[in-house]
Amino acid sequence: MNIKHFPYSNVEEKSVKDFGSTGTTIRVFISEDEAPNFIMRRFEIQPGGQIGVHSHNWEHEIFILKGEVILTNKDGEREKVSQGEFVFIPPNEPHGYINEGKEIVAFICMIPKKKID
Amino acid sequence: MNIKHFPYSNVEEKSVKDFGSTGTTIRVFISEDEAPNFIMRRFEIQPGGQIGVHSHNWEHEIFILKGEVILTNKDGEREKVSQGEFVFIPPNEPHGYINEGKEIVAFICMIPKKKID
Numbered sequence: 001m002n003i004k005h006f007p008y009s010n011v012e013e014k015s016v017k018d019f020g021s022t023g024t025t026i027r028v029f030i031s032e033d034e035a036p037n038f039i040m041r042r043f044e045i046q047p048g049g050q051i052g053v054h055s056h057n058w059e060h061e062i063f064i065l066k067g068e069v070i071l072t073n074k075d076g077e078r079e080k081v082s083q084g085e086f087v088f089i090p091p092n093e094p095h096g097y098i099n100e101g102k103e104i105v106a107f108i109c110m111i112p113k114k115k116i117d
Numbered sequence: 118m119n120i121k122h123f124p125y126s127n128v129e130e131k132s133v134k135d136f137g138s139t140g141t142t143i144r145v146f147i148s149e150d151e152a153p154n155f156i157m158r159r160f161e162i163q164p165g166g167q168i169g170v171h172s173h174n175w176e177h178e179i180f181i182l183k184g185e186v187i188l189t190n191k192d193g194e195r196e197k198v199s200q201g202e203f204v205f206i207p208p209n210e211p212h213g214y215i216n217e218g219k220e221i222v223a224f225i226c227m228i229p230k231k232k233i234d
Contacts, residue, residue, distance in 0.1 A: 005196065038227060061155065
C-alpha cells in the first residue's frame, strides 16, 4: 500500500522559540511538498511553559491529547481546554497557550498548506 | 476570546454505513460552513468492526488515539498502525480499516474542505 505511517516519536522534535515561547516543542508530521492541502503537527508544552500570543490569517483546528492548557490573548482573557477537547481558533484571532498544570500538555494542531496572506 | 471548544463526546456520534462499514462511528467537529480549509473528524471502530475499502481524490492525515488498526486494500495488502502513529494516505489510494483487536480503535482523520473531484 502506498501509505506512510510512523510513531510520532520518530519525528524530530524542535524547540518553538517564536513569540517568546518557552518549554515548547513541535513535530511536523508531513512536509509542504508532500501534503496537498494541510499539515498536521504535534506540540508539547512542559509545565510552566507557554506559546506567546500571536495571530495569523488562517484557522487552527486542535485536538488535545494530554493535559490541560489555558488559551489566552493580550487582553488577558482565558479559556481552559482539556484532554479530549476539540478547539477551533478562527483566522486573525490572537491566541497564546500557557501550561499552568503539573502535566505535559500535548495536542495536534492543523494548518492549511496554502496560507492566505 | 472568539474560539470554540468542547469535549469530543459532546458531538453527535453517527454510524458509518458507507462501503459496507460495520461497528464504526464518526463525530464531525466542525461544519463546512465554519471551516475555511479543512474538517477534523474523530472515528471509533469497535472490535470486529471495519470501514470498507474505498478511495477518493483527496488525502487523509490521521492520528491514532487508541488501539491498533489494520489498513488494507482490495489486493489484501495490510499495514498495522497503532496508538501514537501518524498516517498519511495519498489521494486515490484505496484504503479500508479493520479492527482485529480487543480494544476500541479511535483516530482523528482530516479531510480538505474543498475536495478535488
